[in-house]
Amino acid sequence: MTTHKRKITVIGHKNPDTDSICSAIAYAELKNKLTGSDLYVPRRAGGINAETRFVLNYFKIDVPELVEDVGTQVKDIQIREIEGVAGSISLKNAYTLMKEKNVVTLPIVTKDGYLEGLITIGDIATSYMDVYDSSILSKAKTSYRNIVETLDAELLVGDENALFDAGKVLVAAANPDLMEDYIAEHDLVITGNRYETQLCAIEMNAACIIICEGANVSLTIRKLAEAKGCTVLSTPHDTYTAARLINQSMPIEHFMIREKIDIFRTTDFVEEIREVMAKKRTRDFPILDTKGKYRGMVSRRNLLDMKKKQVILVDHNEKSQAADGVENTEILEIIDHHRLGTMETMSPVFFRNQPLGCTATIIYQMYQENQAEIPEKIAGLLCSAILSDTLMFRSPTCTPADKAAAEHLAKLAGIDVEAYANEMFLAGSDLQSKTEEEIFFQDYKKFSTEDVTFGVSQITSLNKGELDMIGSRIKPSLPQFRENQQVDMVFFMLTDIVKESTTLLFAGEDVEALLEVLYGNAGVEGSIELEGVVSRKKQLVPALIRAAEQI
Numbered sequence: 260m261t262t263h264k265r266k267i268t269v270i271g272h273k274n275p276d277t278d279s280i281c282s283a284i285a286y287a288e289l290k291n292k293l294t295g296s297d298l299y300v301p302r303r304a305g306g307i308n309a310e311t312r313f314v315l316n317y318f319k320i321d322v323p324e325l326v327e328d329v330g331t332q333v334k335d336i337q338i339r340e341i342e343g344v345a346g347s348i349s350l351k352n353a354y355t356l357m358k359e360k361n362v363v364t365l366p367i368v369t370k371d372g373y374l375e376g377l378i379t380i381g382d383i384a385t386s387y388m389d390v391y392d393s394s395i396l397s398k399a400k401t402s403y404r405n406i407v408e409t410l411d412a413e414l415l416v417g418d419e420n421a422l423f424d425a426g427k428v429l430v431a432a433a434n435p436d437l438m439e440d441y442i443a444e445h446d447l448v449i450t451g452n453r454y455e456t457q458l459c460a461i462e463m464n465a466a467c468i469i470i471c472e473g474a475n476v477s478l479t480i481r482k483l484a485e486a487k488g489c490t491v492l493s494t495p496h497d498t499y500t501a502a503r504l505i506n507q508s509m510p511i512e513h514f515m516i517r518e519k520i521d522i523f524r525t526t527d528f529v530e531e532i533r534e535v536m537a538k539k540r541t542r543d544f545p546i547l548d549t550k551g552k553y554r555g556m557v558s559r560r561n562l563l564d565m566k567k568k569q570v571i572l573v574d575h576n577e578k579s580q581a582a583d584g585v586e587n588t589e590i591l592e593i594i595d596h597h598r599l600g601t602m603e604t605m606s607p608v609f610f611r612n613q614p615l616g617c618t619a620t621i622i623y624q625m626y627q628e629n630q631a632e633i634p635e636k637i638a639g640l641l642c643s644a645i646l647s648d649t650l651m652f653r654s655p656t657c658t659p660a661d662k663a664a665a666e667h668l669a670k671l672a673g674i675d676v677e678a679y680a681n682e683m684f685l686a687g688s689d690l691q692s693k694t695e696e697e698i699f700f701q702d703y704k705k706f707s708t709e710d711v712t713f714g715v716s717q718i719t720s721l722n723k724g725e726l727d728m729i730g731s732r733i734k735p736s737l738p739q740f741r742e743n744q745q746v747d748m749v750f751f752m753l754t755d756i757v758k759e760s761t762t763l764l765f766a767g768e769d770v771e772a773l774l775e776v777l778y779g780n781a782g783v784e785g786s787i788e789l790e791g792v793v794s795r796k797k798q799l800v801p802a803l804i805r806a807a808e809q810i
Contacts, residue, residue, distance in 0.1 A: 261743055265569060267591065268329060270302045270582060272575035274703045277311045277647040277687075279303075279574040280638035282618040283323060286594060289622065292631055299571070302326040304582035308701040310647060312488075312689025318639040318672070326462055330584025333532065333570040334525035338546055338555035343368030346375055346512030351504070353511045354383050364543035364556065367515050372552040374522070374545055376515035386506070386514050390648040393427035396447065396505065399513035400424045403467070403490055409508035410469065410494040410501055417467070417490030417491050423447055426466055430502050431456045439463060449501050454480070461489050469505075471498045522547055525554060530587055533562055544557075574618040576600045576610075579705045597796055601707075616654060616661040619644035623664045638671035643683060650719060650756050651680040656797040681721070684756060688720035690729055695736045698729060706800055707747060711807040712745050713767070717795050718754035726753040730762060734785060737766035748773070750803070754793050761789045769810055777806040 269277025271289040283301040283497050290299040303322045306551070307315070315322055343366045353365055358595070363380040404419040406412065426445030431438055437454065444449060444464040450456045452474030460468045460481050467490040470476050476493060484491045494501050521539055523532050524547050536544065536559055546554045571592040575581060577600030585602075592609040593602065596618050613621050617642040626633050645665040649657035652665075669676045703716040720726050730753050741749040748767030757758065764786050765774070771781035780787060792798045 264296075264298055265335070265566065267299050267569045267571060267661070268302050268326065269299055269327065269571045269573060270304055270329060272580040272704070273305045273582060274700055275303050275305050275311070276574075276702050277306060277308075277314055278617050278619055280307060280311050280323065280646040281644040282573045282594070282622055283617065284320060285622050285637050285641050286571065286625075288423060288634070288637055289626055289629070289631060290571075291399060293629060300324075302329075304329075306701070308687060309690070310683060313683055313686035314640065314643040314647075317643075318464070318636045320636060320640065326582060328528065330585040330587040331529045331559065331565065332525065333523055333527050333529065333546055335568045336529060336557070336561055338525075338557055339561070340555045341366060341398045343372070343374070343553050343802050344421050344511070344687075345370075346515060347402060347405070348511045349401075349409050349508045350383050350386055350511055350514070351409045352405075353378060354507075356381070357383075362543070362556075365511070365513060366545050366553055366556065368553045374520075374547065374553045376512070376517045377520060377543075377545065378511045378515045379542075382516070386509070391506065392533035394427060396428050396509060397423050397425050399509040401509050403509040406467075406469075406505065407492060407512060408799075409504055409732075410492065410496060412469065412492040412494040415470075415476055415491040415493055416484045416493075420699075421490065423466060428502075428505060428680075430498055438793060449505070451496055451498060457683050458483070461487050465489055469494055469501060471496060471501050479791065488545065520545065523557065525549065528584065528587075528589070529562065529565060530584075532557075532801055536562070572602070574620075576602045576603055576612070577706075579707065594618060594625075596621060598801070615658055616656040617645045617648035618631060619648070619663045620661045623668060624660075633668070633671055635672055638668045639674065642668035642672055642674065642676075643679075646676065646680045646683065647687075650754070650793055651677070651684070653756060653759055654794045654797070656794045684719065684721050687720060688718070688725055689724070690718065690720075696740075699733055699736070699740055705744065706804070708804055708807050711748065712746045713748040713750065713803065713807075714741070714746045715750045715752065715795055715803075717754060719754040719756050719793075721754055721756050723758070726755060726762065728765060729753065734764050737764060737785070743765050751801070752792075752795060752799065756793070759791060759793050761790075761791055761799075763793045772805045772810050773803065775804050775807050777802055 271283050280303055287299040287301040292299055303323045303325055341362055346367045357380055365374045365378050369375055385768045400422045402422050407414055407419055428447045431450040433446050438459050441459055444468045447467045448460040448465045449469045453472055457468055457480050470493045473493060473495045481521040522545050543556045543558050546557055548554045567589040568587045569591050573594045576593050576595045590604045590608050595612050596615045623641050642665050645661050650662050652662050699716045703714055707712045733751055737749050748770045751764040753762040766785060774787060775781045
């Protein structure tokens with residue numbers, strides 16, 4: 260079995276923003292520091308935006324690996340590392356290996372590690388029970404090495420690497436005069452200690468003679484055999500036993516399963532392979548790595564004993580915002596600053612939710628509470644997340660705790676808050692080279708009430724002209740985005756950081772009625788101006804949910 264300490268994924272929401280990415284990195288760092296391990300790994304559930312990329316580049320931090328589905332994969336479960344064997348080994352050798360390893364299936368692999376086929380205990384049993392003609396040994400191209408091993412024989416003349424690939428197998432029970440009538444060239448002859456029989460077989464150009472019961476083989480016979488190219492073996496077994504055992508020397512590649520093998524890869528998701536395995540009578544299934552090489556075997560029992568992938572969620576607690584497959588994981592912790600959502604867990608978890616402007620502020624507090632040193636780069640990431648989520652302290656979600664944390668972190672990171680924030684926001688607002696879809700979904704979240712589902716995207720900028728230009732591009736695409744996301748309504752917030760206002764674009768069923776209830780104004784041609792509204796989390800989404808309950 261593969262045994263290793265399980266990695267724990269720390270991950271934010273889909274369409275991650277700066278807080279989601281930076282909080283995942285910083286919290287993984289804290290958990291590793293507190294546990295003295297490297298088991299906690301930050302990941303991302305979507306592409307990163309220009310602002311976040313600027314932050315990571317600024318502090319020379321690698322972009323976390325993309326994991327769009329956090330479901331448990333084959334590589335996360337225990338794979339039985341049954342060593343692959345060569346197709347040339349004998350049936351007897353394969354059976355012995357199965358007993359030693361307590362398995363019923365052996366994988367046959369090439370020298371380079373690629374899977375060629377499988378052989379099961381049932382295949383070996385079938386090979387013993389089936390009635391074959393006397394030429395089956397040569398048809399299987401059996402090596403003399405296999406025959407030597409199977410019969411516990413000694414090679415007296417010949418090359419053990421050579422193959423018995425022509426002729427039949429026969430037992431020389433008659434006198435030499437009669438033998439001349441049925442021994443043909445290339446045959447394999449099982450005989451006793453009679454000199455005349457041995458000589459006759461060699462003279463009839465037999466490919467091999469097997470001398471039973473360890474009988475002495477004269478020097479003359481050996482020299483004649485060598486001259487005629489006849490292999491000579493000596494076995495301690497009697498003639499009956501040798502004849503019974505010899506078919507077990509055939510190579511397993513002659514009997515192995517080559518086609519219609521159900522193969523899984525280490526990157527396959529367990530829930531998917533479980534469905535396949537349930538429909539098959541096969542007991543063991545081979546696993547290949549990402550390069551297509553054989554890795555091991557897995558069975559239904561492995562799935563019964565399976566431990567799910569462990570994850571920690573940061574900056575979200577709603578299933579609709581989580582990476583795919585989260586329902587098939589073991590959630591250990593949730594660190595968030597949003598409203599309580601729809602996430603369900605199988606067992607109690609550590610859940611920390613505080614009404615702050617940023618998840619990074621919570622993680623900063625956890626560093627402080629554990630008296631853990633905050634490295635300069637981590638301080639920079641946490642500070643960036645707070646500045647981003649609070650719009651440099653302008654958002655109504657911003658609390659004194661957020662501002663105090665950001666200012667302390669800025670000192671640790673060696674940055675000037677205002678100058679750095681302006682540079683960060685300018686980098687993040689460079690949207691002209693992106694497609695409408697890339698812009699809309701770079702910071703998109705889905706919400707729902709009992710009767711209404713809606714999605715809200717937001718971009719922020721210091722440049723009013725850029726916001727107007729982006730709005731004109733996105734507006735025609737909103738109906739299509741709504742249809743693709745299968746929501747009742749979509750909203751696009753174009754937030755001006757300087758003026759602390761938002762132009763809200765919208766599309767969907769009953770959306771004008773909802774805005775009429777909310778603002779006493781249904782807007783004009785799919786757009787409405789909202790003075791003083793800059794926060795999706797604290798200002799827009801709660802208001803939309805309240806209004807949706809009234810229409």
